Amino acid sequence: MSLSFLRNTWRGLTSMRTALILLFLLALAAMPGALLPQRSLNPPNVDTYIATHGWWGRALDRLQFFDVYASVWFSAIYLMLFVSLVGCLLPRTLEYAKQLTAKPVLTPRNLSRLPHHETATLDGSPDDAIAAARTRLRGWRLVEREEADGARSVSAERGYTREAGNLVFHFAMLGLIVTLALGKMxxxxxxxxxxxxxxxxxxxxxxxxxxxxxxxxxxxxxxxxxxxxxxxxxxxxxxxxxxxxxxxxxxxxxxxxxxxxxxxxxxxxxxxxxxxxxxxxxxxGHGYAPTFTVTFPNGESRTQTVQWRPVDNLTLLSEGATKFDPPGVTDSAERRTKQIAVTGLFAPTALMHDKILTSGFPDLTDPAAAIDVMRGDLGIDSGRGQSIFEIDRSLVDSGRLTRVARQNLKPGESISLDDGTKVTFDGVVRWVSLQVSHDPTQVWVLVSAILMILGLGASLTVKRRRLWVRAAPDDEGRTVVRVGGLARTDQAGYGEEFHRIAAELLSPRRDT
Known part of the structure; x- marks a missing residue:
């Protein structure tokens, strides 16, 4: 009973129907990866989603919907599809190998029962008719046979490329699955x-x-x-x-x-x-990095060029925070009261609307910066990571970081603070965003995809068909030639090919 159950389960798993169902399930299982934020791409977005949606977000997290491609259920479908394709393709490949070495089937006794058939009486011997058939059917797989009463026949078959294309398509799909899995590793x-x-x-x-x-x-x-x-x-x-x-x-x-x-x-x-x-x-992408110099009361200065992020992709209006540590201060408590942050907006082409800086064009034609100078504890000594584009607002709310100046600056202009510190807007530098991608399986993914297209094209366009020719002498010394054909697929078009071949093999004086 257990062996029978296992055998039936294996047969069901390795059927082409099951492979198609699993392929559909794989596409369905990949949809949450496109609709929901993924932890591997953007952990903060996942945390925000979970916090916003409460119990529903926590339930999705437990079900691994934020790690779709590494989840147990996605991997299970992937593995089952792989096993199903292997179990389905190996027997079909062996069967196809047997077909390639097998001879075309015997000529049916009654060719008139076939979907396509024609008959004619020709001058000449059966050998002449068979020779003409052999010449016309060059490129087909042929087998000539001697029959009773002096009759001779030819069995011909063509279209083996159809099954080869089918196998190439499915093996390429299997290769695509394997290479994608290896690429993820x-x-x-x-x-x-x-x-x-x-x-x-x-x-x-x-x-x-x-x-x-x-x-x-x-x-x-x-x-x-x-x-x-x-x-x-x-x-x-x-x-x-x-x-x-x-x-x-x-x-x-x-x-x-x-x-x-x-x-x-x-x-x-x-x-x-x-x-x-x-x-x-x-x-x-690209953006701008303003350069600021802070000259401290003791005369020492610090210059930094830090990228600011665009908040308007059309005009490249950007925001950011350039942070400075005071020089010569060794006491950590004192240092945390004198740290400087230059925050605000940068416009490559400055426009003013009610004293509010905006940008009218993304190119660097009239740069300006609207800055807030913050002084106090920036939190950079806490050991916690923080964004380079902004300051910690909790420090502002707690009063540990306060705004001591606000002003719009053009390149070369400065602002002085109450303790004699001077902040200068020196200019701006462009930055570029680069992405480095490493995937040694990329070529094999492309090869698999191309083979899938070629295999599918061959399986859809090539027709598997058979044709038989029988030539038998009649009582008047002439030869009766019968031609029959059978398409092994449901595709249309073989009737035209059959009639064209029959017209070349049979005399114009033919009986149908």
Whole structure:
């Protein structure tokens, strides 16, 4: 009983119907990954979603809906689909191999019962009719047979490529499943912002990235070594402010170039990624990084250029926070009362609306910054991570960080604080956002996809058909030639081909 149950279960699992059902379930199971935030991509969004939706969000979290592609149920469907395809394809492949070596079936006794058939009486011998059939059916698989009463026949079959295309399609699908699974294990993807002033980025560790998403088998210690230096960024805009072209002029080095310190130039564009060391470097976006100098009362100064993030993608109006530690202060308590943060808005093309700064165009034509200078405890000594784009509002609410000045500044302008500290807006530098992607299975995914298309095309266009020719002598010394055909698929079109072949094999004086 148990063996019978296992055998029936295996037969059901390895049927093509089950494989199609599992493929549909896999597509259905992937939908939450597109509709819900995923922890592997954006953990803060997941936490916000759970906090907003209460028990429903917590229930989805327990059911792994925020880690869809690593969930138990998604992996189970994936594994069952893999087993189903393997169990289905292996027997079919063996059966197809037998068909390739098998001879076409015997000529039916009564060809007039076939869906397609024609008969004619010709001059000449049966050998002449069979020779003409052999010539016309070149490219078909043929078997000639001697029959009773001097009759001879030819069995022909064509269209084996149809099943081959079907197998190629399903094996390519299997290959696609395997390569996608392997890719999830060994790939990685990271984003980093680099100033376009000759700043460098090296793919030497995960700490060099602003965000990093590793594969299941990637720990970040064996990344492909290469370096990129961003020299300049150029952007062209349409009159309405829409971006036309982006181009970052970069240098890069990989392999032996790292040892020789040789840099190679490259123009990095949105649709022209840099391919080096097995990785791809994409240009995702750009923005502006204002440069501020803070001169403290003791005469020492600190200059920083920190990227600010766009809040309006059309005009590139940006916000951010550039933070400074006072020099020469060793006492931690005193230092936490004198830290400086320059926060506010930056406009590449300044427009004023009721003394509120906005931007009228994304290009750098008339830059200005509306800044708030905050002084006090920035929380950078607490050991907790914080955003480089903003200050901790809880410190402002608690009074540990207070605003001591507010002013709109053009490049080169300054503002002085009550203790003699001076804040200068020196200028602005462009930054670019780069994405590094590593996926050694990408080529195999492409190959599998192409083979799927080719296999599907062959299985849909090639027709499996059979044709038989029998030539038998009659009492008057002539030859009766009968032609019959049978399509092994439900596709239309074989009738035209059959009548065309029959017309070439039979004399114009034919009886139907």
């Amino acid at each position: 060994v790939n990685y993807e990271g984003q980093v912002i680099v100033l376009a002033n000759g700043s460098e980025f090296c793919n030497s560790g995960t700490l060099n990235y602003d965000s990093f998403r590793p594969g299941l088998r990637v720990d970040g210690t064996d990344l492909s070594p290469f370096c990129v230096r961003v020299n300049k960024f150029d952007a062209e805009y349409l009159p309405n402010g829409q971006a036309d072209t982006f181009r970052a002029k970069i240098d890069y080095q990989a392999g032996d170039d790292l040892t020789a310190n040789t840099w190679r130039p490259y123009d990095l564009e949105v649709n022209a990624p840099l391919r080096t060391a097995g990785d791809r470097v994409y240009l995702l």
